[in-house]
Amino acid sequence: MRIAVRGWGDGRKLFDEVMECDEQSLETIAPEHVQRVMGYKRNLLEIEFLDEPNENERYFRFGTDPSMMVAPIQVKP
Numbered sequence: 001m002r003i004a005v006r007g008w009g010d011g012r013k014l015f016d017e018v019m020e021c022d023e024q025s026l027e028t029i030a031p032e033h034v035q036r037v038m039g040y041k042r043n044l045l046e047i048e049f050l051d052e053p054n055e056n057e058r059y060f061r062f063g064t065d066p067s068m069m070v071a072p073i074q075v076k077p
Helices: 023-037
Strands: 002-009 012-020 043-049 059-063
Touching: 002 023, 012 023, 023 043
Parallel strands: none
Antiparallel strands: 002 012, 002 043, 043 059
């Protein structure tokens, strides 16, 4: 599958990477990108599944900055 991984920290885009992966490699890719945004008070990590035709299932977003999220869900630590 093709995915795009984007990260924001304190309102600015830190990275935007497009890659091919399978489910197993996604499990190793995501933690690396999480580490890259964790140092920012306001952060967002977005994984876009580029081959997914359904717009409602195409994006997975999480972080502490809900301003760029669609229908964010509040999670208690």
